[in-house]
Amino acid sequence: MKEISVELPVExxxxxxxxxxxxxxxxxxxxxxxxxxxxxxxxxxxxxxHMRIIVRLKGDVxxxxxxxxxxxxxxxxxxxxxxLYLQNIxxxxxxxxxxxxxxxxxxxxxxxxxxxxxxxxxAEYIRTILAELCRIGTHLYDAGILSVFLGHTTGFMWxxxxxxxxxxxxxxxxxxxxxxxxxxxxxxxxxxGRDVLEYIKEVxxxxxxxxxxxxxxxxxxxxxxxxxxxxxxxxxxxxxxxGLVGPFLRACGVEYDTRAVExxxxxxxxxxxxxxxxxxxxxxxxxxxxxxxxxxISIIRQAVSILRSMPEGNVISPDIAGKKKKAKKKExxxxxxxxxxxxxxxxxxxxxxxxxxxxxxxxTTVTEAARGTVLYTIVSDGQSTVPYRLxxxxxxxxxxxxxxxxxxxxxxxxxxxxxxxxxxFPPEADR
Amino acid sequence: MNDPNIKNIxxxxxxxxxxxxxxxxxxSLWAVHLVTSCCGVELAHTYASGxxxxxxxxxxxxxxxxxxxxxxxxxxxxxxxxxxxxxxxQMPDPKFVIVMGACGLEGGLFWxxxxxxxxxxxxxxxxxxxxxxxxxxxxxxxxxxxxxKIESGEAKATAKYQPVxxxxxxxxxxxxxxxxxxxxxxxxxxxxxxIEPRDVEWEFGKSFVDELNQKLAGAGEAFITDVNRVYIRxxxxxFLEVAEKLSEDFDHVKSVNVIDVxxxxxxxxxxxxxxxxxxxxxPVLVTISAEIPRSNPRFPSVIDIxxxxxxxxxxxxxxxxxxxxxxxxMGEKFLIAPEVETPLRKDFKIPQPNYVLGGESE
Ligand code: SF4
Numbered sequence: 001m002k003e004i005s006v007e008l009p010v011e012x013x014x015x016x017x018x019x020x021x022x023x024x025x026x027x028x029x030x031x032x033x034x035x036x037x038x039x040x041x042x043x044x045x046x047x048x049x050h051m052r053i054i055v056r057l058k059g060d061v062x063x064x065x066x067x068x069x070x071x072x073x074x075x076x077x078x079x080x081x082x083x084l085y086l087q088n089i090x091x092x093x094x095x096x097x098x099x100x101x102x103x104x105x106x107x108x109x110x111x112x113x114x115x116x117x118x119x120x121x122x123a124e125y126i127r128t129i130l131a132e133l134c135r136i137g138t139h140l141y142d143a144g145i146l147s148v149f150l151g152h153t154t155g156f157m158w159x160x161x162x163x164x165x166x167x168x169x170x171x172x173x174x175x176x177x178x179x180x181x182x183x184x185x186x187x188x189x190x191x192x193g194r195d196v197l198e199y200i201k202e203v204x205x206x207x208x209x210x211x212x213x214x215x216x217x218x219x220x221x222x223x224x225x226x227x228x229x230x231x232x233x234x235x236x237x238x239x240x241x242x243g244l245v246g247p248f249l250r251a252c253g254v255e256y257d258t259r260a261v262e263x264x265x266x267x268x269x270x271x272x273x274x275x276x277x278x279x280x281x282x283x284x285x286x287x288x289x290x291x292x293x294x295x296x297i298s299i300i301r302q303a304v305s306i307l308r309s310m311p312e313g314n315v316i317s318p319d320i321a322g323k324k325k326k327a328k329k330k331e332x333x334x335x336x337x338x339x340x341x342x343x344x345x346x347x348x349x350x351x352x353x354x355x356x357x358x359x360x361x362x363x364t365t366v367t368e369a370a371r372g373t374v375l376y377t378i379v380s381d382g383q384s385t386v387p388y389r390l391x392x393x394x395x396x397x398x399x400x401x402x403x404x405x406x407x408x409x410x411x412x413x414x415x416x417x418x419x420x421x422x423x424x425f426p427p428e429a430d431r
Numbered sequence: 432m433n434d435p436n437i438k439n440i441x442x443x444x445x446x447x448x449x450x451x452x453x454x455x456x457x458x459s460l461w462a463v464h465l466v467t468s469c470c471g472v473e474l475a476h477t478y479a480s481g482x483x484x485x486x487x488x489x490x491x492x493x494x495x496x497x498x499x500x501x502x503x504x505x506x507x508x509x510x511x512x513x514x515x516x517x518x519x520x521q522m523p524d525p526k527f528v529i530v531m532g533a534c535g536l537e538g539g540l541f542w543x544x545x546x547x548x549x550x551x552x553x554x555x556x557x558x559x560x561x562x563x564x565x566x567x568x569x570x571x572x573x574x575x576x577x578x579x580k581i582e583s584g585e586a587k588a589t590a591k592y593q594p595v596x597x598x599x600x601x602x603x604x605x606x607x608x609x610x611x612x613x614x615x616x617x618x619x620x621x622x623x624x625x626i627e628p629r630d631v632e633w634e635f636g637k638s639f640v641d642e643l644n645q646k647l648a649g650a651g652e653a654f655i656t657d658v659n660r661v662y663i664r665x666x667x668x669x670f671l672e673v674a675e676k677l678s679e680d681f682d683h684v685k686s687v688n689v690i691d692v693x694x695x696x697x698x699x700x701x702x703x704x705x706x707x708x709x710x711x712x713x714p715v716l717v718t719i720s721a722e723i724p725r726s727n728p729r730f731p732s733v734i735d736i737x738x739x740x741x742x743x744x745x746x747x748x749x750x751x752x753x754x755x756x757x758x759x760x761m762g763e764k765f766l767i768a769p770e771v772e773t774p775l776r777k778d779f780k781i782p783q784p785n786y787v788l789g790g791e792s793e
Contacts, residue, residue, distance in 0.1 A: 022763065022764070022765075024759075024760065024763065043511065043514045044463070044464065044465055044495060044514055044517075044518050045464070045493070050465065050466055050467065050511070050514075067742075068765075069765070069766055070508070070510050070765065070766040070767055070768070071467070071508060071510050071511045071514065072467065072468050072506065072508055072511065073508055073510065073546050073766050073767055074468075074506055074508060074541045074544050074546055074547060075541070075544040075545050075546045075547075075774060077750075077775060078544070078545060078774055078775050078779075078781060079541065079543065079544055079781070082543070082616065082618075082781060082783065083616070084615060084616060090540065091540055094469055094540060095469075096469075097469045097472055097564065098472050113657065141472070141475075144475065144479070145475075156479065157479055157480040158480075160475060160476060160479030160480060160481060161479065161480040161481055163476070163479075163481075164476070164481040167476070177473075177566060178472060178473065178564060179563065179564070239707075240682050240683060240707045240708060241682070241683070241738055241739065242683075242738060242739050243683035243684060243685070243737075243739030249707070254707050256707050256713060261713045261714045262659060262713075262714040354615050355615060355617075360623060360624070360625055361625070361626055361627065361629075361656070362626045362656065362662075362718075363657070364660060364686075364703065364716060364718070366685070366716070373685065375685055375686050375703070377686065377688055377701075377703070379624060379690055381619050381622030381623055381624060382619075382622075382623065383617070383619035383622060384617055384618045384619045384622060385615060385616055385617045385618075386616055386617075386618060388622055388624060388690070389688070389690045389691075391686055391688045393685065393686045393743070397742065397743070397746075398685070398739075400742055401738065401739055401741060401742055426466075427468055427469045430508075430766065
């Protein structure tokens with residue numbers, strides 16, 4: 001059918017101005033002329049996670065999606081410039097609290113890099129376990145939210161029941177259900193006992209079994225597949241161009257996982273696979289994460305069995321605890337002794353970290369959080385007890401561009417499904 | 432007083448059938464989906480199978496027109512405040528508000544942020560549930576307290592604390608005069624920001640940097656700052672040239688960063704780029720940097736070369752007021768509320784903690 005364009009004087013509705021709606025100048029006029037609709041989705045909408053997407057529609061096909069983020073922007077970068085390095089640990093896990101370990105890990109590694117300290121092996125394994133637990137937890141969380149978006153309430157209940165077990169594990173390890181703040185520069189806050197390790201192992205079996213049931217109920221459900229397959233497909237080329245991250249990048253066929261590319265923690269000592277898919281559609285994005293759960297489970301089991309054969313204690317680097325200096329003195333006096341770090345920071349937190357200063361320079365780390373790369377850059381001036389500048393780039397912020405591009409050509413009814421398939425979590429993206 | 436509407440409302444509130452109405456309201460507290468922040472995680476747990484808040488007739492629901500309860504899940508940002516108010520205004524009466532989390536009370540972790548407001552200044556609040564995040568049990572207690580309030584018509588705190596005098600508990604005989612502790616936060620007056628080459632063991636890097644320097648042919652100076660980290664210093668004028676040359680190998684931008692060096696009156700603009708297509712270069716992060724004067728913060732945009740830098744450039748415009756020429760969205764606030772101006776510049780001050788002993792702070 002041929003389209004005929006007519007020049008009509010058009011005037012956008014007054015609400016666009018009076019409600020301070022953030023539309024780019026000229027967008028309304030242009031869409032009116034082209035016989036397109038402009039629809040505002042959010043910030044209050046039926047799903048979870050609140051941002052506004054301004055969509056331009058031709059019929060019911062999206063021609064352009066413009067994001068309006070920042071509804072949960074809390075100015076973390078500024079706050080971090082005014083707080084001690086230690087105080088920033090709980091602050092910087094707040095972007096995505098269900099993924100606390102990975103977010104802490106990135107920041108803490110940047111500090112360790114600056115101070116040039118080695119982390120005891122036991123602490124590395126504990127960190128890895130925690131990071132993987134959080135990864136499973138986040139993937140389950142996103143699966144639950146995706147089902148809410150698709151209107152599948154049962155699919156919401158199942159993963160959240162599984163998450164309860166992970167919360168319990170985190171509680172036994174760190175004392176908090178969700179916000180662990182457990183990883184500190186030089187190690188972890190305190191040692192993990194045998195019974196807790198046993199419990200974590202049991203949790204992995206539980207999740208493995210329940211994921212199978214969940215597969216029948218939601219993952220392989222024909223309705224789920226029909227809603228997600230071939231929706232919002234991103235080609236490999238576009239994925240690279242728009243800088244997608246994490247599982248969403250891997251779903252487009254790019255084998256990039258920071259854990260494998262630039263290994264940290266204990267990842268290079270355990271065997272696991274990078275999960276990749278080629279389709280690049282919403283279903284692939286979901287399935288990649290489901291398969292990652294299986295990988296994480298295997299990582300946790302390996303790490304638990306290694307930890308079991310390791311002597312307990314020594315989870316904080318002796319450098320931090322100031323033991324190295326003492327040892328050196330002794331060495332000069334002729335007594336040689338293996339230095340061991342403490343197994344707990346209780347009561348000594350401030351003494352160890354209160355006046356921590358980093359040598360001047362810029363330190364950047366990339367970490368694979370559940371939803372993708374999280375990048376921390378610390379700029380230190382060498383004199384202050386606070387960072388001079390701290391840059392946090394979260395996965396949500398990195399894949400937002402790709403997310404918006406992928407919406408082009410989808411139907412409006414699919415918008416929620418795509419939203420859910422990306423697991424977009426505004427606090428994480430906005431920081 | 433003779434308005435029939437008011438009469439009807441009065442009848443509803445205290446008439447013959449009012450107990451029925453109260454009973455109905457009590458068991459159908461439907462909360463609107465307004466996930467404002469990270470406390471939403473615990474809210475989801477409350478309504479999921481683990482804690483099953485549906486037992487008390489409360490259920491999350493999508494549209495505000497069909498709900499009567501807002502559970503504010505943590506921080507309300509300046510941008511969200513408008514949305515919160517609009518949502519509240521669109522809900523039918525009677526409506527209730529529960530605020531979850533320390534952030535909603537007094538700001539919590541974010542108390543001195545430039546971008547948050549207190550929910551109690553925007554909507555009338557029935558109950559606060561403190562915690563960061565509050566446990567599901569805590570939130571349920573808030574809901575139960577609200578039910579009691581609906582029934583009895585008066586709000587009561589669910590916990591009472593005895594005032595404790597530390598001196599008595601610790602059996603301190605005489606109290607010496609104490610001074611408030613000094614703040615451990617030390618911020619250097621004239622900090623030096625220097626990013627310098629470092630000697631590290633990284634074979635591949637050495638040859639890579641040599642090659643890079645040849646390729647750049649004087650447009651910039653590349654050096655190693657750490658294993659897998661390369662830093663290129665260049666100027667604003669030659670920046671695009673360097674970017675063009677690098678874009679052959681490096682295909683996306685990981686971070687755009689601006690450092691405000693106020694006492695030297697300059698901004699340092701940094702782009703951190705990396706590669707997805709070449710296996711060898713995957714772990715390498717290259718940071719390209721250039722300095723611009725604070726008085727004229729303009730910089731060439733790279734979105735034609737790397738489209739992935741788009742949103743981050745706009746973010747930096749919000750934070751520092753650096754104008755990226757060629758980026759079509761400049762001049763519009765993207766991430767932060769329009770009323771906040773360049774918050775991340777060093778001369779934008781936020782409140783600092785005040786260390787006190789016992790009593791009130793001034
Ligand atoms: S109270 Fe804590 S968990 Fe809740 S929104 Fe604030 S920071 Fe997040």
